Amino acid sequence: MTERVLVGVVGAVLVLGAAFAAPARAENVPASFDCAKAASAAEKFICAQAVLRWQDLALSRSYRAARNAVTGPARDSLLAGQRDWVRDRDRRCIADRTFKDLSALRSQVYDCMNSLYIDRRRALQDFAAAPLSPRGVEEIDLKPIAAAHPDIVEGGTVRVSAIRLSPDATLAAILLPSLELDGPDQVWLYRIADRKLVAATPAPDRQQPHPDGAPAAIKALAWQGETLYARVAIWSGDDQGEDGATAVYAATMDVRRRLDQVPGDIRALLDKVQSGTVKEDEVPESDGADLDAVRGNRHFLVWAADLGHGTIELKMRKRIAGAPVHLVAWGSRSLWRNLFDAERSQLVYAADTGISVFDMTTHGERRIAGTSAGDQPSAISADQRLFVWSTRNRCGDEFLADQDEDAPERFCLARLSKPEAGK
Numbered sequence: 001m002t003e004r005v006l007v008g009v010v011g012a013v014l015v016l017g018a019a020f021a022a023p024a025r026a027e028n029v030p031a032s033f034d035c036a037k038a039a040s041a042a043e044k045f046i047c048a049q050a051v052l053r054w055q056d057l058a059l060s061r062s063y064r065a066a067r068n069a070v071t072g073p074a075r076d077s078l079l080a081g082q083r084d085w086v087r088d089r090d091r092r093c094i095a096d097r098t099f100k101d102l103s104a105l106r107s108q109v110y111d112c113m114n115s116l117y118i119d120r121r122r123a124l125q126d127f128a129a130a131p132l133s134p135r136g137v138e139e140i141d142l143k144p145i146a147a148a149h150p151d152i153v154e155g156g157t158v159r160v161s162a163i164r165l166s167p168d169a170t171l172a173a174i175l176l177p178s179l180e181l182d183g184p185d186q187v188w189l190y191r192i193a194d195r196k197l198v199a200a201t202p203a204p205d206r207q208q209p210h211p212d213g214a215p216a217a218i219k220a221l222a223w224q225g226e227t228l229y230a231r232v233a234i235w236s237g238d239d240q241g242e243d244g245a246t247a248v249y250a251a252t253m254d255v256r257r258r259l260d261q262v263p264g265d266i267r268a269l270l271d272k273v274q275s276g277t278v279k280e281d282e283v284p285e286s287d288g289a290d291l292d293a294v295r296g297n298r299h300f301l302v303w304a305a306d307l308g309h310g311t312i313e314l315k316m317r318k319r320i321a322g323a324p325v326h327l328v329a330w331g332s333r334s335l336w337r338n339l340f341d342a343e344r345s346q347l348v349y350a351a352d353t354g355i356s357v358f359d360m361t362t363h364g365e366r367r368i369a370g371t372s373a374g375d376q377p378s379a380i381s382a383d384q385r386l387f388v389w390s391t392r393n394r395c396g397d398e399f400l401a402d403q404d405e406d407a408p409e410r411f412c413l414a415r416l417s418k419p420e421a422g423k
Contacts, residue, residue: 132369
């Protein structure tokens with residue numbers, strides 16, 4: 001096999017710069033090679049499928065990262081292994097079929113190639129950077145919430161809007177979705193040490209019209225030690241709901257109270273959370289990105305662009321004028337539920353190889369072991385030692401079985417072990 005074929009099919013490291021600089025729309029998501037020059041039946045089939053184009057581009061990145069991690073004989077062995085993988089892929093999925101033959105067997109060939117690409121990407125990711133390993137995996141018991149709010153239980157799943165961890169990772173704030181407005185309308189506190197759950201803000205009142213002062217929507221959360229402060233929009237006579245008056249609640253595991261007077265430092269904390277750090281003119285208009293979905297720190301911006309038909313692009317760029325856009329991931333709506341670590345300039349998102357941690361400075365990526373396609377990140381502590389995610393498998397499933405969409409969604413919690421030095 002020639003070097004051109006190897007590079008063209010599994011990762012053209014020389015053309016990646018161009019592909020990164022201008023990510024295309026769903027119908028034109030790039031492969032790692034120039035589809036205008038596709039010659040083999042395999043290349044033509046990849047170019048005909050948006051998902052396989054993305055898989056090819058993503059695999060080329062993983063291969064490049066793995067190659068850069070080794071030298072000498074180890075690099076030669078990696079190259080030989082990649083050539084063997086290409087031959088095995090073509091033997092198992094393509095055989096001696098023409099492109100016309102492959103098109104007639106589209107679903108079968110697609111499933112074969114997609115599966116092989118994901119497995120190979122996972123192996124190369126772990127070769128380049130050892131995965132983070134969950135320890136002490138447990139499921140968060142949401143039965144107390146289900147008993148208090150049976151109206152937000154669907155198919156055995158307690159619907160959750162978001163989860164936020166306290167700075168010391170001893171508590172979790174669980175936000176529950178509103179049945180009337182977009183976003184959450186109540187917060188519960190979960191103490192990790194003894195798995196206790198308590199309501200941090202009052203439950204919404206379903207009466208119509210709503211009583212004055214009843215909670216309408218959670219606007220902002222801020223931690224100070226073991227106390228959670230929540231700014232809550234309240235219903236009033238003018239029925240403005242989430243755009244109306246607000247109240248602030250302070251909650252610990254033992255006490256919940258509405259503040260008659262909000263200390264200045266707490267008000268400033270909540271204001272900072274609510275206002276965000278992204279200006280409207282920084283949002284790329286061509287992506288149709290929602291300002292509320294754009295996050296940033298001093299160095300980077302990250303956002304999810306909706307391409308329609310359930311397809312999402314997860315993108316980032318440096319926070320300087322004219323900086324090129326980098327396509328982090330391309331896939332389903334699961335990419336909306338990503339976590340942005342502003343302190344480390346890292347992104348935690350649902351990749352099709354499992355949940356991954358993406359470094360925005362180096363573009364390096366590290367997988368979280370024990371997670372699979374379909375799992376969703378929910379929260380990660382400031383020191384990246386505690387992680388919460390959702391799955392429709394069993395928490396801690398070692399075999400990474402396919403997600404059962406009819407199974408209830410579970411929320412799992414685990415400590416993350418750092419890889420050994422040098423990995």
